[in-house]
Amino acid sequence: MIAGHWEVVVVGGRIAGASTAWALAPYAERILVLDASRPTAFWPQQSTWDRAGNLAWAELGLLETVLACGAPRTYGDTQRIGDDVVERVYPREDEHSYRMSLPREVLDPALLAAAQSRGNVTVCRPARVRAITIDGGRVRGATVRHDAIDSRLTCDLLVLADGRLSRNAQRVGASAYRVVESPWFALLAYYENLPLPTDRSYFSLQDRSVLISTPCGDMRWCVALDLHQSLIDETGRHPGRAYERMVRDDPHLRPAVAAGRRSTPIGGAGRLRMLRRPMSGPGWCLVGDAGYHLDPVTAQGTRAALVTARILRDRVADAGRAAGADLTGLTGERDAALDADWAYTERIVRG
Template identity: 90%
Template sequence: MIAGHWEVVVVGGRIAGASTAWALAPYAERVLVLDASQPTAFWPQQSTWDRSGNLAWAELDLLETVLACGAPRTYGDTQRVGEDVAERVYPREDAYSFRMSVPREVLDPALLAAARTRGNVTVVRPARVRDLTIDAGRVRAATVRHGGVDIEVTCDLLVLADGRLSRNAERVGAGAYRVVESPWFALLAYYENLPLPTDRSYFSLQDRSVLISTPCGDKQWCVALDLHQSLIDETGRHPAHTFERMVRDDPHLGPAVAAGRRSTTIGGAGRMRMLRRPMSGPGWCLVGDAGYHLDPVTAQGTRAALVTARILRDRVAAAGRVAHADLTGLTDERDAALDADWTYTEQIVRG
């Protein structure tokens, strides 16, 4: 069913991949999205964004899709710094001036469903791209493991949206040219029925940790913790244990989680690297974390993924068709567009 030629093959079907398939579909005859993960897998990568994220969704015509996911919009937060507590209200610049968080188990399928409504987007999963064919310096084909067999697909454009650990980026020769090692461990879990307000988040900034709770659905909250590696090393305990203890001991969240229920495992990632890889080359383009990974500590990854998808879409739209688009110079365009996010995140990561 998938063997043969596709104008666009997108590897990875989450924020970056699904949004790119949606955005490029009007300029291609057929788009194939391949994702290695099971549709029902818990994906412990949060997606919280602020006004700038809302604007990025709107630029891709996906804001309505995202709002339909049902997460509450928040207009302020309670911030605890040390023992001091302050109530903050976000500046009301326009209709986009809110913060929101959508669980990936809701967001990612909604984005893929939107892409499918284009009528020319096919999604296949689990399907892992395990090799690429490069001929005369240009990517021509991908070998896809699906249903226990290897299938070859050819394409005019291969979009790699396969995350920060992309092996395919290395295969096309897109090595990282800028790397910052991060000492932060990012953890999260979802909770139900917490006696907390649904119109505001909570931040607790303590020594080498930031604990955040954000309403993200009907009676649902995402609780996230950024933990400095030195704290993990000092306790010698598994990071999930430290997460549970810090949530329990927090004066605001502790009583709330005792009254509610944790609905997922505690997941996340550590020993991450911020990285920049080239955005495009002959027959290929990198979107999302695969090409530009910001540490989660500043919660700008979603916006960065959308900005890269939009930059690619704009270049293709200017040419009228994927096959006619000249993708040179995208790296500089992307780096300029995201420079402020990189600088801010790097400052926090380096402490």
């Protein structure tokens, strides 16, 4: 039964939600994570980060969980810009100086399992918030649909980690105060048994497109394409067909994919919006894409999600308990911490 009182209720069980539940567990007696997806869900997404992301995982105490997912560490890449090819090696500053990529259907369950291992974190899925209870201007709880039954619960803190399209953010009054429309369409698929290095990635930067190949598991690669909407409009070609053609015509990837096999359908999304919403209000807080969504073209979103989870954890840790923690001023703290990532991504998006 999920009805009753919980110190913290987290809506969303992916990177931001699972990491937040893990991070807040020492400061709450009972935490409930509500996730709308089923345990067998497949998401055509990957998570990619570099040294800054590794440090963010380490700050939350989740780096070992991530490393146990088995993705190779990459220490350099091959870049093709037009017809020119450049081999790069990443600077070795410390033991965190590498990049990693993981399929979300591998990473997200691992993070959720880590949160549950705390002992005071309960996961309920599939579950959807149908209404949020607000009394005296403060969030007090929610009505949740699970197993075709609506349950009412109360909480001291409601954490929304339910993505950029969060309806619950609107329900608590967290409207976007900064929005940037993106002209990029992101696509990807996973491949197996490619005859490619496992410690290097590949980037092909061409006219209004970026084709990327990254090792992301045991003999598994993610091949992703960022495609500018203007190129789609000019050619009239379906983005999926454009993906197939560009992979097939690429001199580096063509022989590799011919020797291996594609193991998933091509997935993707376009016409995304970068956005900023307030991070907190009376009885609620937004983490991850729900409050701060960066276009995936620069692969900064994972670190942004972890930074927001860490900022909330630190504020709760200062109070000693999740109940009664003062969450004022979190929006400015978050925006200052992520301003460089936002500026870099917006510059790429606006082109």
